Amino acid sequence: MTDKLLTSAEVARILGVTAGSVKRWADMGLLRCARTVGRHRRFDPVEVERFLKDQTGAVQPEHGPDVEGWMEILLSDCDTHQLLATLYAERARLGAWWKVAESLAAVLEEIGERWAEGTLSILEEHVATERLSRCLAQVSDHLPARPGAPRLLLTTAEGEEHTLGLLLAEIVIREHGWPVLWAGRRVPLSEIVAHVASGSVDAVAVSASSVADPGDLLAQTERLGAICRAGEVQLLLGGSGPWPEWIPYGARVVTFQELRGWLKLVEAGSRPDPA
16 A cells, blocks of 8 residues: 555546545445544555456546535635525526525535644634535525415424534425424424424424434434324425334325425425334
């Protein structure tokens, strides 16, 4: 091995893909890597070159979002107006906010990868995510609700701190015309349950990240499922969190395309209920 090992982000730039793709190839055994004491992946440049030769052109730059372009914008000195203009330009190019949300999900994954690899500082991670969060909130505020559309309570799982995915979900939901009650994070589960029991909403969407505790999510799923079933309120579990494989009531989505499909199912009168 050479003395200089590469991070996932550095390999991604060489291959023209995202750090998430590099991670998946490593986990599949296609791209060999070493591990640091902190379990971060490190790659020998010689191994990266071998990987490229072995693929014989099979690995091509991804035609997905311009992750590098987004990273440059989010970490630059651009003002809010410039970032908002970029978001709206992306909406015009893709034709729907759920597609923009899918693209930005890859950007968030890249931010997480770079932070974990140590190539993005805590300050830079906070600047990028806070800047994006503020702009997404402004976009959502300008999306009107349709009269008579289902009312949805949007919140994180109890104990969850990450809300960027929730903001992306809000844009998708609001574009569909649903009014959203934004609860965000740090709302006790007991208060969510009480609000659902009051009959104030028609649906509840809860987001959790991959760092959430599976046992906690199981308990929350059971309690939310019981109160939502009793009130005939739709329940949706989202995000990358370790939700239980089988849920007694409600639906589970991972992508924003699946979220859009769920919204359509609810309005069509089909209950996405596995029970």
